[in-house]
Amino acid sequence: MAHTLEQSSAIQIPRYSLHLSSPRFCQVIEAITALNSSTSTNATIQLDLPIPLTLNVMATSKIPLIGLQSAQFRHPLDLEATQTLQRLPGLDWLIRSLLGSMAEQVFYLENIGSSVLVSKRQLPDLHQLLQDACHILDIEPPQLYVRQHPTPNAYTLAMRGKQPFIVVHTSLLELLEPAEIQAVLAHELGHLKCEHGVYLTLANLLVLAAGQLSPLGGVIAQNLQMQLMAWVRCAEFTCDRAGLLVTQNANVMASVLMKLAGGSPTLAPQLNVEAFIDQARAYDRMDHELANLLKAVRTAELTHPLPVLRAREIDRWADSPTYQALLQTHAGAEKQLAWKDW
Numbered sequence: 001m002a003h004t005l006e007q008s009s010a011i012q013i014p015r016y017s018l019h020l021s022s023p024r025f026c027q028v029i030e031a032i033t034a035l036n037s038s039t040s041t042n043a044t045i046q047l048d049l050p051i052p053l054t055l056n057v058m059a060t061s062k063i064p065l066i067g068l069q070s071a072q073f074r075h076p077l078d079l080e081a082t083q084t085l086q087r088l089p090g091l092d093w094l095i096r097s098l099l100g101s102m103a104e105q106v107f108y109l110e111n112i113g114s115s116v117l118v119s120k121r122q123l124p125d126l127h128q129l130l131q132d133a134c135h136i137l138d139i140e141p142p143q144l145y146v147r148q149h150p151t152p153n154a155y156t157l158a159m160r161g162k163q164p165f166i167v168v169h170t171s172l173l174e175l176l177e178p179a180e181i182q183a184v185l186a187h188e189l190g191h192l193k194c195e196h197g198v199y200l201t202l203a204n205l206l207v208l209a210a211g212q213l214s215p216l217g218g219v220i221a222q223n224l225q226m227q228l229m230a231w232v233r234c235a236e237f238t239c240d241r242a243g244l245l246v247t248q249n250a251n252v253m254a255s256v257l258m259k260l261a262g263g264s265p266t267l268a269p270q271l272n273v274e275a276f277i278d279q280a281r282a283y284d285r286m287d288h289e290l291a292n293l294l295k296a297v298r299t300a301e302l303t304h305p306l307p308v309l310r311a312r313e314i315d316r317w318a319d320s321p322t323y324q325a326l327l328q329t330h331a332g333a334e335k336q337l338a339w340k341d342w
Helices: 023-037 078-084 089-096 103-116 123-137 170-175 178-193 197-210 215-247 250-262 273-285 289-300 307-318 321-341
Strands: 001-004 044-048 144-147 156-157 166-168
Touching: 023 103, 023 170, 078 215, 103 144, 123 144, 123 178, 123 215, 144 170, 156 178, 156 215, 166 178, 178 215, 178 250, 197 215, 215 250, 215 307, 215 321, 250 307, 273 307, 307 321
Parallel strands: 144 166
Antiparallel strands: 001 044, 156 166
16 A cells, blocks of 8 residues: 655654664655655655554654753752752651651552553653653653643652652643653653752642641641742743753743643644744833732742743743753763764
């Protein structure tokens, strides 16, 4: 049966496990080469291959950041807020109270019983996105669960002495493209790379658990809540940078934030990333006293910075010498290693 390859950003090819010497591999390579050299935007190639399946081919030229340290991409606000949090009295006691062995068992049983554990055999494409992101960030892969939920979201939990895990809602997977999903996974990996896990889990549990603590614990929890939320917002800026380090494309990160701000599966094809970045810059230009007061009041209620602020921050960092030097340094190291291996 003959099938058609059309020139586009998502190349349509049958999904095979192709070997370098196989006729099928050679045929696919010849077809793609012909498409790349074609002067016609509607060029087609006929392949005599059975079982047509669609595969979105993602770029494989990303630079692995072997030896990456969190200090190399950590946002200054995150670093400052974390240091402030570590100096708060009573925090260690509260963490031990909330994150004991009972909490570990509850979270593990909740996920293993109510979600789908991603693996090579279960949702293999999603599993590969995670593995590739972990390779780029040079971090051990956590467990990944998919949970049925109507609100697009993903979160990370890391218990002391247990393997950390990421949970992704089905609605988020339906909203985003594969590269954007990988950006979200990389964002969550950023929490693990920067060892946000314990504080992040505490923040997720704080409001629900405060009522179950002793009176002293309740007072401590109430006093910590605002500072913890401020820390979470700062930590998000760092993890957006981790997303950029994996995607190595600022537009992908901006697209994720845009869709989280006002996207849906039906609206997604009409959304414009450049327009959203312009919107973020316009928000940033509102710098008078009243505007700054309103921004502060609005932000204080949130667990995450506003999407436009996150887009602005990632846009700035993508153009910064720090980000460019980070990629160039590791690109040079990769070339040197390849030469030695050869």
